[in-house]
Amino acid sequence: MRILVITDGGLDLVQRVHQLWDAGASVLVREPTLPAGLPLDRVILHARMPGAADVAHALHLSAEMDVVSWRARFTGTLGVSAHSREAALAALGAGADYALLSPIFAARHGRDPLGPTGLAGLWALGGVLPEHVGICRERGAVGIAVQGAIWHAPAPVAALQRYLPTTPPIGLDAEP
Secondary structure: OEEEEEOOOOOOHHHHHHHHHHOOOEEEEOOOOOOOOOOOOOEEEEOOOOOHHHHOOEEEEOOOOOHHHHHHHOOOEEEEEEOOHHHHHHHHHOOOOEEEEOOOOOOOOOOOOOOOOOOOOOEEEOOOOHHHHHHHHHOOOOEEEEOHHHHOOOOHHHHHHOOOOOOOOOOOOOOO
16 A cells, blocks of 8 residues: 655655655645755655646646646646546546545545545545555555645654555656
8 A cells, every 4th residue: 555645834844755755655745836955756746836847757636627638738647636436537537647535534624524435546535544544455545645644743754654564655657
């Protein structure tokens, strides 16, 4: 099971990205601007970040962004967030390489959780805790994506370790 950690600000962002990558996670950088010193060959950049599409090897789209138009102009790994299995499968059919389905469990944004059904071939996002990894794996999830429980933890690498074992971080020629 792979783990994707989503950033959420902080002064030590670049250092934290390095630490999480070295500890076995893939990282999706979702920030208002592109942080200086970011290891671009190791991360997925959110497409809304100014200049991200010009420097990224892997991009991630929000649910409302058009996969077809992004795929037409971006040849690297392309991912998307989705809030229903149907939307996730449609995005994959339109050219996305991977899809994050959310929220699977109760999460801080307050949307009703979808539950861990229908995860086959998708990534589970939203309220995923270490005790949920097994059920996500059993239901066919490609991996799990986590923001708050790892990124906001006082010791993010220690928090990540509670989700392991997992596979090594992705290369840029594969989905996250």
